[in-house]
Amino acid sequence: MICNNLLKAKSVEELFEQYKTTHDIAVKQEIVLHYSGIVKTIAIQLRGVYISFAEMDDIINEGIITLMQVIDKFDPGKNAKFETYASLRIRGAIIDLARKQDWIPRNVRKLGKSIDQTFSDLYFAxxxxxxxxxxxxxxxxxxxxxxxxxxxxxxxxxxxxxALVDGLQEEGQNEKFLKDQSLDSAPTYTLERKELAQMIKNAIHELKENEQLVVSLYYNKELSMKEIAGVMGISEPRVSQLHASALRKLRLSLGNYYTA
Incomplete structure (x- = not known):
């Protein structure tokens, strides 16, 4: 076991390199401590997903477990940012947990699909x-x-x-890019990912200004719906409406990409 003081003096890159070689649990714990703030941020962001069946502390614990698994899977040799890699998988784990709990009432699910279908029909018409x-x-x-x-x-x-950029589809479908990590280094996958990222960037520019602001504050600044409401001077329900509208448009664009 390595002295904690020595570990604290190391950079994250050095810790990853050391863990890759030694698999020392103390090194892993130090990496977890360094990135534990990401878990809490995501838990706060997605609390609307799990609030009906779990406490935030329970979700944070699940996120920490996922973080530990991600550390084992992460390859520092690839040109990938660990924060992005870990955030994607922690968010995915929380969403998967919510889906297993059947967290969306049937009538809400039906209403959501009806709005999506109507939105899509009008868009093409x-x-x-x-x-x-x-x-x-x-x-x-x-x-x-x-x-x-x-x-x-x-x-x-x-x-x-x-998750949208990485190809998450409607619930019940496979997360094809997350299942096969070998795809990360494939030239065709890299090209497709860049093309998809550019497509979503273009789609965001087509959103209304207030929708773009909600997307930016929620995903880039990682503010909660309540905090965004304060920044924009509108009600929290209105922020939720703008967020839902923006995602519906982005999902429509993403669906066009996959069916093109």
């Missing part, structure tokens, strides 16, 4: 993203009821932007 008024009219409900429906189905749309 109009050749552009439909407005909220057009969506409400097509669904046969008032604009206020449509806003309420967006809030109710927001959890249905909570997926990280990292």
């Amino acid at each position: 109009l050749g552009r993203y439909p407005t909220e008024t057009e969506m409400a009219e097509q669904l046969g409900i008032s604009l206020s009821k449509y806003h309420k429906a967006l809030s109710e189905t927001n959890l249905f749309n909570i997926l990280s932007l990292d």
Whole structure:
């Protein structure tokens, strides 16, 4: 066992190199301590996903377990940033846990799919993203009821932007890029990933300004819905609506990419 003081003096890169060689549990624990803040940040971000069946402390514990597994799988020799690699898999683990708990009520799931289908139909019919008024009219409900429906189905749309970039599909489908780590170094996979990342970047630029701001604050600045509401001077439910609308548009663009 290595002296903790000596470990604390090392850089993260040195710790990874040492762990790769020695597999010393003390080195691994030091790496976990260094990145434990990522787990808490993600747990706060995704609390809407698990709030109905788990406490935040339980989710943080699950995240730490995932982090430890990720450390064993991570290859420092590849040109990948560990923070991104770990964040993606921790978020994925929380979402998988929520799915196993059947966390979305059947009526909400049905409503979410109905809104998605209507949004997609109008998009192809109009050749552009439909407005909220057009969506409400097509669904046969008032604009206020449509806003309420967006809030109710927001959890249905909570997926990280990292997960979208990495190819997460609708629930129940395989996460094909996460299953085979050997794909990370394949030229065709690298090209496809770059193409997909550029496609989503373009799709984000097509969002409304307030939707772009919500996406930026949620994914880049890692603010909670409540914090975003404070920054933008709007209600938290409205932030949820904008977030759901943005993800619905991005998922539509991503679906077009996979079916093209």
